[in-house]
Amino acid sequence: ELIQTVPVGSGGEALIEFTSIASSWKDLLLVTSLRSGRVAVAEEYRIYFNGSTANLTTRYLEGAGSGSGASGTAAYGFIGVGGSSTSTASTFGSQSIYIPNYASSNYKSFSVDSVMENNATTSYQDIVAGLWSSTAAITSVTLTNGTGSNWLEFSTASLYGIASGSDGTTTVS
Numbered sequence: 195e196l197i198q199t200v201p202v203g204s205g206g207e208a209l210i211e212f213t214s215i216a217s218s219w220k221d222l223l224l225v226t227s228l229r230s231g232r233v234a235v236a237e238e239y240r241i242y243f244n245g246s247t248a249n250l251t252t253r254y255l256e257g258a259g260s261g262s263g264a265s266g267t268a269a270y271g272f273i274g275v276g277g278s279s280t281s282t283a284s285t286f287g288s289q290s291i292y293i294p295n296y297a298s299s300n301y302k303s304f305s306v307d308s309v310m311e312n313n314a315t316t317s318y319q320d321i322v323a324g325l326w327s328s329t330a331a332i333t334s335v336t337l338t339n340g341t342g343s344n345w346l347e348f349s350t351a352s353l354y355g356i357a358s359g360s361d362g363t364t365t366v367s
Contacts, residue, residue, distance in 0.1 A: 195219070199352040206231055206344030210337040210351045217297035217331055219355030224291040224335065226351040231343040232278040235316045238340030241271040241291065241324075243302065245334060249327040259317035273337075274308025274320035279346065285311035286349065296332040301325055 200210050215222070230237040242250070250271045257263045276287020289308040296302060306322035326332075337351055 195355045195357065197353045197355050199350060202345045202347055202349040204347050206346050207349075208338070208342070208344055210345060210349070211334065212336075212351075212353045213334045215296075215333050215335070215353070216355075217333075219297075220295070220358040221356040222293040222296045222332070222335075223354040223356055224289070224293070224337075224351060225354070226289045226291070226337065226349075227286040228276050228289070228337070228349045228351070229281070229286045229346045230276065230278045230339045230341070231346050232339065232341050233280060234278050235280055235312070235314075236275045236310060236318060237278040237287075237343065239273045239276050239287065239289065239308070240338050240340060241273045241304070242336045242338070243271075243326050243328070243332045243334065244330060245336065246326075246328065247271075250324065251327070252322050252324040254320050254322045256321075257319040259312075259314075271324060271326075273306045273322055273324075274310070275318040276308065276310045276339075277312060278343070281310070282313040285313070287311060293332065298331070299329045301327050301329065302332060 252272045304324045308320040310318040
């Protein structure tokens, strides 16, 4: 079920935030189309939960269009490399972020499939596994980027709640 879509309007926004997330779903799915105002070809995109930048770790595998790929870890909510103001005009980075059991009292894992759209050799695709080491239920999600640049106009993020069927299967409505 679509919980909320946040469109970025004229002038951009420093953050994209979803607040007061109810605990009535089994999992969350966040689907984004983002472009930052950074004056460079690419930008790191990040996620934070409940306003906290602490206790986040990620492992990633990255493919780069202009060279060899990379893998590594990050001690923050890395969700991929995406487009910025000097990427090909009117292109946006896309992320699909799945957060299972977001309301449980266990640590919260998340997975990301991210791609940077760019009609040039510099382009990135990232697969990310993340962990927020907190037992608090996730009630808010914030999207930001590595340099603090604004999200540019026409960027959007949509948050979906994934329900559990009466037979225990996961369903999307």
